[in-house]
Amino acid sequence: MYGTGDVGRDCAGYGTFTAALVARRRTGEAGPSGLAPEARVPAIVVTDDAGATTPDLLGGGIRAAVDKGARVIAVEVPVPGPSDALGDAVAYAAAHGALVVAPAAPDGRSSSSPVFPASYPGVLAVASTGPNGPSGGGLGGRVDLAAPGELVTGTGPGGGLFTASGPGCATAYVAAAAALVLALRPELTAEQLTRRLETTAYHPGTRLPDAAVGFGVVDPVAAGTGSWPGAARAAAPGDPVRADPGPDRSKAWRALAVAGGSAGVVLLVAFGGLTARLGRRGTGRAAG
Secondary structure (H helix, E strand, O other), rough: OOOOOOOOOOOOOHHHHHHHHHHOOOOOEEEEOOOOOOOOOOOOOOOOOOOOOOOOOOOOHHHHHHHHHEEEEEEOEEEEOOHHHHHHHHHHHHHHOOEEEOOOOOOOOOOOOOOOOOOOOOOOOEEEEEOEEEOOOOOOOOOOEEEOOOOEEEEEEHEEEEEEEEEHHHHHHHHHHHHHHHHOOOOOOHHHHHHHHHHHOOOOOOOOOOOOOOEEEHHHHHHOOOOOOOOOOOOOOOOOOOOOOOOHHHHHHHHHHHHHHHHEEEEEOOOOOOOOOOOOOOOOOOOO
C-alpha cells in the first residue's frame, strides 16, 4: 500500500507477499499456506506516492495498527534513523500491549549502523537465515531472533508464486509465530511473548545473545507446546547454553492446528515498494 489513495494499492507486490507469509489461507491444494492463516492483516499506508517510507510514516502506521487493536505489529521495512514520531509510536504500542517486530537490517544489503524501529528497546529485532546460515552480514544493531528469510516462496498479487529474500521475510515469520502463541495464550504481555519466542528458539552453540542470530532461530512448534513457565526470563548475555530435550513434538501439528484455527490477533505488515526482489512484478490488492 502506498500514497494517499486506496490502501489496497501494492506498488511492487511486497506487501501482499509478506502478508501471505503470515496469513494466507490455502484454497484446495493450490499454493502454500501462511504460518498463521487465521490472523487478520489490515491494510495500512506506510509509504508515500513514490513507494518510499520515512520514520514518521512508519510511526503513523504503527499507531494506526495499535488503534485497530493489533497485538503484533510487523514492520517489514527499516529506516536508517530514528524520529520522535517513530519513537513515540513504539512507546504507544508498548503501552497498549502490542509487540513490534522489525528487521535488524534492510533487505538486500548489509547495514553497518543500527536501523529503526528495531533498535528501540522493546522491539523484537529479526535477522534472516538461509541454507548457509545467517545472511545478515554487517549488522550494526541488536539482533534478538532469526528466522528463514532466503529465497522464500509465497504468493503475491494475482495469486502467482513469488520469491524474495531478506530480514523482512524473516520478520513476517516471527510475527506469525507470535500470533500463534497469542492464540493459545492471549493473556501474555508483549514482554512475556518475546521471552517465550526467545527461550524456545533453536539456540546457537554460542553465548547468548549471538551477534548474528540473537537467541536463535524461531521455533513456532516449540513456542506453542511444552511447559509454560509464565514470567521465566530469556537467557542473559554470558549465560551457558544448556542441553534441553524440548517439548513433546508428537503433539506439534495438533497444537498448530488449534492455534491456527483460533487466532484472533491482528497483524500489521508494513512495507516499502522496492525493498525486495520478487520473482515477478505486479500490482494488486494486499492480503488482509
